Amino acid sequence: MDTLRSIESFVKAVQAGSIAAGARLQGITAAAASQNIQRLEKSLGTRLLIRTTRNLAMTESGELYYAEVEHLIAGLARAQSAVTEFHGQPQGRLRVGASVAFGRHILMPLIPQFARNFPKLSIEVVLSDRSLDHITEDIDVSIRFKEQLEPGLVARKIAIAPVVYCASPGYLQRKGVPETPEDLTTHDCLMFRMPVDGRLFSWTFVRNGIRYEPEIKPGIICNDIDSLHRLVVEGAGITRLATFIANQDIQRGALIALFQPDPASMNAIQSDTVPLEFYACFRDKHAITNKVRAFVDYLVSEIPQAL
Known part of the structure; x- marks a missing residue:
């Protein structure tokens, strides 16, 4: 059994609120994620999740196990990113979130050149005016105006818009x-x-x-x-x-x-x-990987301080 893959399926399901949503974050099918979790439960000899048609909840054993492995998956992702970026240009997937208007008018015109600068990156942009969750939606960096900032996020001001x-x-x-x-x-x-x-x-x-x-x-x-x-x-x-x-x-x-x-x-x-103040936001300081830093530095260089 690929234990790490099964643990990742369990963690992503909890963070996303369902096995299907967690599977999308992993890039696998819901059936594959469900099988991973079942194999993990079998190897541990205990049930981790209670599945119903509408809700997903952790058992007491699941809560204990999640508390121990949650940071393991995030740490492995950071380690992989650090090693691959150390040996060349930033690569892998970069998932960017932004408010709709900022994304349409400011961000999207800048994305093509950034993609040409870093051809090894796979870029996904999520535009929404709702509160994007860095963990459950696997967002590397989000661009928010001041009124959208949330406690706990690390934020860097990138522009002011009159x-x-x-x-x-x-x-x-x-x-x-x-x-x-x-x-x-x-x-x-x-x-x-x-x-x-x-x-x-x-x-x-x-x-x-x-x-x-x-x-x-x-x-x-x-x-x-x-x-x-x-x-x-x-x-x-x-x-x-x-x-x-x-x-x-x-x-x-x-x-x-x-x-x-x-x-x-x-x-x-x-x-x-x-004026409106716009910030690049990160889940925590560990989320500022080389690819994220390259993206934010690019935005700062290309976006006028006063839009």
Whole structure:
């Protein structure tokens, strides 16, 4: 029996929440993973998992065994990565997670050149605005904005993206131009609901060094930034977008930026928006392998500090 392979099937099943999901992380079939676990249980002379149609739970023996072997599998993966990378270019699989908008607009255009730089790497990109789990989804590095950071993750800031409040010329002609953030109370505000925790992404301003949030009544709420982008271009209201999403439409006149500093007006310079901060995140310091470090260094070199 390939004991290590069977242990890996057991560990991945527990981490992923099911034998089928754990098998996908291993790159094998669910039947093969189930057989591995059965052989492991037989060799140990005890049952490790309780399987039902909906749930997977560990027995008391399973919990004791998992506590002893969990770090073994992670350590072996790191050891294999360190040895292979020591003898040449980074190689193996690199699994990258990112928020959808950042992935579409910033990350994906950079991936082809990185793949050409490191042809021995197999790259997989997972785009999602929900909270990606580095362990259960086998993510090597995730790119998150500040509000997505979680306790325990190791994070390195890689970019800052200014944000802009904007609307279409047609909407502003119908509803008028808000002169201050407080004027937003009378406008149709298109707001982003964060899939991570269901909170509305706050519209925060800075005045005289003090952050504040004006009272806002959402007109339309959506959990996809690109959909909000489409809504604002179509004249549905005012929204908050990162400049890397909005700038092209602003430049061609399809959108108009609001609350912009005006040196000729003493009042206009009293308000400013808070930018988005993006971080490369790792499960722990041991997860920063050579291939991960090469990827993050590449991002830092290619992404402007202010997007």
